[in-house]
Amino acid sequence: MTLTEFAATLRTVCPNVSHYDSVSEICPHIIYFETSRNYYYSDNRADRKTWKVDVHFFTHDEFDPILERLEDLFNDYNIPFDMDEVYYGRDKDGRESVIYYVFNCEV
Numbered sequence: 253m254t255l256t257e258f259a260a261t262l263r264t265v266c267p268n269v270s271h272y273d274s275v276s277e278i279c280p281h282i283i284y285f286e287t288s289r290n291y292y293y294s295d296n297r298a299d300r301k302t303w304k305v306d307v308h309f310f311t312h313d314e315f316d317p318i319l320e321r322l323e324d325l326f327n328d329y330n331i332p333f334d335m336d337e338v339y340y341g342r343d344k345d346g347r348e349s350v351i352y353y354v355f356n357c358e359v
Contacts, residue, residue: 253329255303258359259284261329262307265321277343279350280311280318290358306336307355312348319353326357333357 253261255271262269268281284307292300309322326333337354 253331253359255286255305255359258305258331261325262322265325266309266318274310279348280309280313280316282310282322283308287356303359305357305359307333307357308352309355310350310352312350314351316351322355326355331357331359 259269259271262282262284266280266282268274268278270281270283272283272285274281274283284305286303287306288304290302290304291298292302294300307322309319311318323333323335325331333355335353336356339352339354341350341352342348343350
Protein backbone atom coordinates (compact mmCIF):
# COMPACT_ATOMS: atom_id res chain seq x y z
CA MET A 253 0.00 0.00 0.00
CA THR A 254 1.35 3.41 -0.95
CA LEU A 255 1.00 6.46 1.28
CA THR A 256 -1.55 7.89 -1.16
CA GLU A 257 -3.61 4.71 -0.89
CA PHE A 258 -3.22 4.81 2.89
CA ALA A 259 -4.62 8.37 2.98
CA ALA A 260 -7.56 7.34 0.79
CA THR A 261 -8.21 4.42 3.13
CA LEU A 262 -8.19 6.73 6.17
CA ARG A 263 -10.72 8.98 4.43
CA THR A 264 -13.21 6.09 4.37
CA VAL A 265 -13.63 6.46 8.15
CA CYS A 266 -13.02 10.22 8.52
CA PRO A 267 -13.28 12.71 5.64
CA ASN A 268 -10.91 15.27 7.23
CA VAL A 269 -7.44 13.76 6.66
CA SER A 270 -4.20 15.73 6.35
CA HIS A 271 -0.60 14.78 5.66
CA TYR A 272 1.94 16.25 8.12
CA ASP A 273 -0.19 19.14 9.36
CA SER A 274 -3.77 20.23 9.51
CA VAL A 275 -4.98 23.62 8.41
CA SER A 276 -8.37 22.80 9.89
CA GLU A 277 -9.39 22.72 13.52
CA ILE A 278 -12.58 20.86 12.64
CA CYS A 279 -13.04 17.75 14.75
CA PRO A 280 -12.98 14.93 14.07
CA HIS A 281 -9.87 14.94 11.91
CA ILE A 282 -6.82 12.80 11.25
CA ILE A 283 -3.23 13.85 10.64
CA TYR A 284 -0.72 11.26 9.44
CA PHE A 285 3.00 11.50 8.82
CA GLU A 286 5.95 9.24 8.23
CA THR A 287 8.48 8.81 11.06
CA SER A 288 10.94 6.31 9.54
CA ARG A 289 11.46 3.71 6.83
CA ASN A 290 11.91 -0.05 7.31
CA TYR A 291 13.78 -2.27 4.89
CA TYR A 292 13.45 -6.03 4.82
CA TYR A 293 16.35 -7.73 3.08
CA SER A 294 16.52 -10.89 1.05
CA ASP A 295 19.48 -11.99 -1.07
CA ASN A 296 21.45 -8.90 -0.01
CA ARG A 297 18.92 -6.41 -1.32
CA ALA A 298 15.94 -4.53 0.01
CA ASP A 299 13.15 -6.95 -0.83
CA ARG A 300 10.37 -5.07 0.91
CA LYS A 301 10.11 -1.49 2.15
CA THR A 302 7.56 -0.08 4.55
CA TRP A 303 6.93 3.24 6.23
CA LYS A 304 6.48 3.75 9.95
CA VAL A 305 3.56 6.17 10.10
CA ASP A 306 2.02 8.04 13.02
CA VAL A 307 -1.71 8.60 12.80
CA HIS A 308 -3.18 11.25 15.10
CA PHE A 309 -6.94 11.19 15.50
CA PHE A 310 -8.55 14.31 17.04
CA THR A 311 -12.10 14.40 18.37
CA HIS A 312 -14.38 16.23 20.80
CA ASP A 313 -16.49 13.11 21.42
CA GLU A 314 -15.45 10.99 24.39
CA PHE A 315 -16.90 7.86 22.78
CA ASP A 316 -16.35 8.67 19.11
CA PRO A 317 -17.30 5.66 16.93
CA ILE A 318 -14.62 6.66 14.42
CA LEU A 319 -11.99 5.40 16.87
CA GLU A 320 -13.27 1.82 16.66
CA ARG A 321 -13.79 2.10 12.88
CA LEU A 322 -10.16 3.25 12.57
CA GLU A 323 -8.92 0.20 14.49
CA ASP A 324 -11.17 -2.05 12.38
CA LEU A 325 -9.78 -0.46 9.22
CA PHE A 326 -6.20 -1.24 10.29
CA ASN A 327 -7.19 -4.84 10.98
CA ASP A 328 -9.20 -5.21 7.75
CA TYR A 329 -6.24 -4.01 5.65
CA ASN A 330 -3.65 -5.98 7.68
CA ILE A 331 -1.90 -2.80 8.78
CA PRO A 332 0.17 -3.47 11.91
CA PHE A 333 -0.63 -0.84 14.54
CA ASP A 334 -0.65 0.00 18.19
CA MET A 335 -2.21 2.87 20.08
CA ASP A 336 0.77 4.68 21.49
CA GLU A 337 -0.77 7.51 23.50
CA VAL A 338 -3.99 9.30 24.35
CA TYR A 339 -4.00 13.02 25.15
CA TYR A 340 -6.67 15.25 26.64
CA GLY A 341 -6.59 19.01 26.30
CA ARG A 342 -8.29 22.12 24.98
CA ASP A 343 -8.45 23.57 21.49
CA LYS A 344 -6.35 26.63 20.61
CA ASP A 345 -9.00 28.99 21.94
CA GLY A 346 -9.35 27.02 25.16
CA ARG A 347 -13.09 26.65 24.67
CA GLU A 348 -13.58 23.01 23.75
CA SER A 349 -11.98 19.87 25.06
CA VAL A 350 -10.07 17.79 22.53
CA ILE A 351 -9.09 14.15 22.81
CA TYR A 352 -6.46 12.81 20.50
CA TYR A 353 -5.18 9.33 19.96
CA VAL A 354 -1.80 8.47 18.52
CA PHE A 355 -1.41 5.26 16.54
CA ASN A 356 1.87 3.85 15.26
CA CYS A 357 1.36 1.95 12.00
CA GLU A 358 3.47 0.22 9.40
CA VAL A 359 2.44 0.79 5.79
